[in-house]
Amino acid sequence: MSTLIYTESALRPENAIYRKVIPSGEGWIHRVEPGQFLRIVDLEGNQAADTFFFHADDVTERYSAQDTIREQGAIYLTTGTRLVSNRRRPMLTITADTCGRHDTLGGACAAESNMVRYSLDKRFMHNCRDTFLLEMARSGHPVTKRDLTHNINFFMNVPVTPEGGLKFDDGVSNPGKYVEMRAEMPVLCLISNCPQLNNPCNAYNPTPIEVIVWEAA
């Protein structure tokens, strides 16, 4: 594995305009204005935060994993990564990252994909997509299953080998690690704090994350 680069932020939680702890298995949807900073903190370590972004005023424009990785020429997200929309416009820029690597290939867990990956009787376990669908339905925003595509898995480590293999490695995150980004357009952020118990993405022990928002610098 290549060397991970860690960058810290000068922003202090006591100066934030918004803070919320999201327990595992729960969701969050929130508007972030251009210039504002959004930090996601892995409070207890090795916790996947499954995340979507939409243009807050036109949700048809949304985060695109394929455009993001191709435009930066690399599959991992970290400091300096511009999160690009399906119209190839920058939505957010990652400005600090004490974890060093985040995944955007592995997608989110769903009842149905759990059935395929593990066994047909896993259907009734809680999963990220159910959280997304409920958050979207309750939000009043015009987002539905139709808008769910590739998401970001903050704090997850999914390496690709030169032979084209995909691996689910142990997380590279630890308690207190965070990723921070600056919004480049008004964005709607949708998070599921992943409840997956069938693989090590949450170290078999899903734990809370915290989201923190600061005013534009």
Added chain:
Amino acid sequence: MKTVLYEEVLPPGGMWSMRVRRHRRLVLTTLAPGGNVSALIYNHEQPLDRLNLPDTLKALHTAKLHTGHVLMSDMGRALASVTADSTGWHDPLGGCIDAGLVAEKFGTLDYQSARNDFHRNARDNFLVELAKHGLGERDIVANINFFSKVVVDDAGRMQLDRAAAPEGASVELRAEMDILVVLANCPHPMHPPGDCPRVPVRVELSDGAPPEAGDFCRNFRPECARAMALTERFYL
């Protein structure tokens, strides 16, 4: 023996869509070197059930697609299986080329000056072709690039291997349900600047049979069998 039901050549820049009935076979063949076909697949009856590459890749533990792989929907269903291919590597990472990238890489060539040889792009082709089925931008999910090979090194850097698609490269899909297939015969978005590649691609539809218990794709991984089981459940 298979019976060819229909055959057509997709010109460079061309777009195409068709309902492919369950268990029929669709073969794409490049008629010049350096081909790339961007593709999307939907459940024809219920298009909200559609190709999900993250779910497909993580179920198969792969970042490339080839023979044996089952292309899965976000409802865990087998949409189609890759029953044969000549190159062993089809790209699920690079996405589709849009108008801006085509202009940056290959220059502008409009209809007024070039007539039907004008520069088209996969994203606009998807928008046009999807609109014919009542679908639109929100339905454009991550696409496959048949015949393209994108290699990722240990640092995560992506590189397009341009030598991977010789003339005559082919891939065969077996529909596992009635699917809507949308194709754009446009350059890979990581293709280097210069001359715009122009590769005609033959599309051939033929009859086929349901996958048997011993089917290669069904048994490629247990995940493939479970995705096929979920499709079979859809047809109960």
